[in-house]
Amino acid sequence: MLGLWTAADKLLRGKWMSREDLRVGRLEVRTGVLLAVGATGGALYGAAMGLFGVMRPAHATWKQVLADAGKVPLLFLLTLAVAFPSLYAFSALADSKLRFLETLKLLLVAIAVNLVLLASFAPVTAFFTMSTTSYSFMVLLNCVFFALSGAISLAVLSRALHAVYEPPASNSTASSSAAPAKLAHDDDKRLHSREPSRSARPRRVFYAWFAIYGLVGSQMGWILRPFIGAPGLEFQLFRERQGSFFEAFFEALAKFLVGR
């Protein structure tokens, strides 16, 4: 337990993502540690989120607490499992210094930061759950905490990606391993004089990752619902699988716009 606490503290302080290490495409942390920290953080927040199921007047049950303790970490980790091949492809396409395992570690660091931050909000969520009966308020509060922790972890990820594309401090003249074949022209040096913009690459990778992870994550959240447990409904581990997050969103938006 103390080990997990220390690991979470190191994670938040960025000890495993030093700029020097990232510049040479290295992350000095074990995947297992990141998984353990992330899963524990997610389980803590999930338990707090599921408390609403215990407190609601009808169909009160502890099962919602247990279900959410599993579902919150699963939401993030299963999303990564589905999206990782394409996330890695976009990273390699942008000629990232991070190889396969290091890319996985970086993404796990961002997810673990997100889940540990969520866990830090767990006492607040638990307190409000015990002091309110409004389901809508709890939905909004949870959305705010997910958005806040998500935004911070995205900032951490963005900063790390920019460091990955910086030249190594010790060897700023290191060249790419790529050895372009000779062009038909005589002035090859001039041909290769324009290096692709290094600052644009991390931004592009970040946006691609954000789009793919966001797309899969939204749908994963949709199929893992309910997380809070609406009053008046009996406990369900999962709702019936149909439609998608986006269809439900646009349907709700259309209803709102036509005033129904």
Place this chain on the structure above:
Amino acid sequence: MNATLERLLRSEREFAAGAGAVPVGALALALVLGGATHGLALGSFGRNAEQALYSALKLPLLLGLSTAMCVPSFYALNAVLGLHRDFTAALRGVLCAQAVVAVVLASLAPVVVFFHASGVSYRGAILIGGALFCGASLAGQWTLARHYRPLLAVNPRHAAPRAAWLALYWFVTIQLAWVLRPFVGAPGMRPSFLREHAWSNAYVALANALLGS
């Protein structure tokens, strides 16, 4: 295999920008395998093995045939503009970009399967498939830009054939995708390699849909 794909995505060694021999075999293999993987995933909607198999055959066809149809005019335009000396380098770029599109499509296959398994509607599946195809095509542009950068540095006239390639490639791909449909397989319809009346015009159908005739 993994190392080759990684070199392709990173435009390294045999896939680097330049005028060396075009590694046609490796690029064709990546295009066929990548396209087939994504095709299998697209055809998995409705859990029909026959449709999945058809889509796995059709997606490499879509990528390969659209490229093959556009290369002659690409060469002609390069020649007319006096850029024929750089044609091998430009062709390397175009073919590497197409192979990258296929590899990125393959890497997106788990996302497609996940959405199909999570109960998305037919219309949702079509939209997701279309959006991911656009995303993979943009990834291909990344590779094309990397190959064209040294060419443009020497002669800015290269911008014209590159723009023409993009315009023609999209024009042809949209029509070819229309002819080769269905890729997802509509519920209630028999699995088929091509739809009845496949040889119609996507642009005329779009105009009719918009104008209501």
